[in-house]
Amino acid sequence: MSELIAKDLDQKDNKHYKYLVFIGRFQPFHSGHKAVIDEALKRADEVIMLIGSANLPRSLRNPFTVEERTAMIKGAYSKDEAARIHCVALDDALYNDTRWLKYVQAGVRSVTGDLHADIGLIGHSKDSSSYYLSLFPNWASVAVPNYQNLSATPIRDSYLMGATPTPERTPESTRKVLNEFKTSADYKQLNEEAGFIDTYKKQWEAAPYPPTFMTADALVVQSGHILLVERRSMPGRGLWALPGGFLNPKETLFDACIRELREETRLKVPEPVLRGSCHSQHTFDDPYRSARGRTITQAFYLHLKNDAKGLPKVKGGDDAAQAFWLPLAELNAKMMFEDHYAIITKMVGL
Structure with a gap:
């Protein structure tokens, strides 16, 4: 047998x-x-x-x-x-x-x-x-x-x-x-970014174990448009991203989301309205989502009510070269930073 x-x-x-x-x-x-x-x-x-x-x-x-x-x-x-x-x-x-x-x-x-x-x-x-x-x-x-x-x-x-x-x-x-x-401008930019990441990671070499970072991102939608920023700095300089950033030691994830949103976009919406517009939240933890190291983000989906006056005014600030409203139909994965396109499609249901 x-x-x-x-x-x-x-x-x-x-x-x-x-x-x-x-x-x-x-x-x-x-x-x-x-x-x-x-x-x-x-x-x-x-x-x-x-x-x-x-x-x-x-x-x-x-x-x-x-x-x-x-x-x-x-x-x-x-x-x-x-x-x-x-x-x-x-x-x-x-x-x-x-x-x-x-x-x-x-x-x-x-x-x-x-x-x-x-x-x-x-x-x-x-x-x-x-x-x-x-x-x-x-x-x-x-x-x-x-x-x-x-x-x-x-x-x-x-x-x-x-x-x-x-x-x-x-x-x-x-x-x-x-x-x-290796002779291209694209390689030059990636080479520069690789050096930046190498230096960034060396800051944590003395840590007893590899660090895990926590960030919060804001996914803001109104009238079929999504609020994005253009990244000013490495990594991902020039790419589109959700407004967001690292968690401060003494704030909640939602507080971090609101703070980063206001710092990076100068969104002309009262904070109580923003806090009352939270539709849902989700954790995104793909181990390879960030070149900087293990970075887990909590994304908050803020759905603002339609307004006959139009979309609220925004202006880039802090780490953002610019802030802008983009029609959802014009989202382009080739322009998006890290896994932000996947975050948007997951939470908005595109």
């Missing part, structure tokens, strides 16, 4: 698929990722690369566009092999697993045309970010070992601080894209 079971498992391990799906951010694409694709090309007719964190602004965690990552991936293979690799952009959906699963299904279907085709997921369980391997019960899971224990994070971090990636960790195609990107 045990011999029959072993034979059955061996047949499953050697199964050939029509499609194998590899989900990742590939920031950047390294030799460990390539090892997974190499195996997928052996085990499937076609490989679907779902390239995550698409349609976001460049940041220390996500510095490269989908197009740049596609060039890294396809450039590592011959013309015939590259033709079997389909690179598809995959948007994030922080705080909404159901929406993210829908995005994955749509991305796969854009290639296969049928979600009931012979499809498998390939990857390795690196950490909690690989939990997706268990979210698709209708698709087989193909596990592969971690190649030389490689991770994109140290490669990316050292590169943004000025180092040159090595052939031992990255394919030539990746190094080509990185070398070209």
Whole structure:
């Protein structure tokens, strides 16, 4: 009996698929990722690369566009092999697993045309970010070992601080894209921000354990418009953000929200009205939401009543270069700081 079971498992391990799906951010694409694709090309007719964190602004965690990552991936293979690799952009959906699963299904279907085709997921369980391997019960899971224990994070971090990636960790195609990107204004800004974050984190090196920061954000909506600020300083200089900031030692989270809102926007609404307009609140605690370190925020949704006189006047102050009302239809994930777009879609229900 045990011999029959072993034979059955061996047949499953050697199964050939029509499609194998590899989900990742590939920031950047390294030799460990390539090892997974190499195996997928052996085990499937076609490989679907779902390239995550698409349609976001460049940041220390996500510095490269989908197009740049596609060039890294396809450039590592011959013309015939590259033709079997389909690179598809995959948007994030922080705080909404159901929406993210829908995005994955749509991305796969854009290639296969049928979600009931012979499809498998390939990857390795690196950490909690690989939990997706268990979210698709209708698709087989193909596990592969971690190649030389490689991770994109140290490669990316050292590169943004000025180092040159090595052939031992990255394919030539990746190094080509990185070398070209290093001459750009975008790299210069990210390099400056990486230095800022490095200095910022060194302030806490003597702490007995890594600090956790607490912030409060204000999500203010009136008449189909949302109140945003443009960030004046790093990190995220020039990006749009919710008004908010760090909690002071002797204030509640809601008090911090109201204080930061008034400091950054000079919103012409009486404080009692603001306090009485709180519709809901929610905690946002994705471990990677901030480059500064573990930062948990409490967001408060303030829904102001429609007013025939129009939207209240605002003016940028404190850490905000400007404050402005934006129609909800004009929200753009590529312009939003950290996870603020995900916060808005979660709380407003967009």
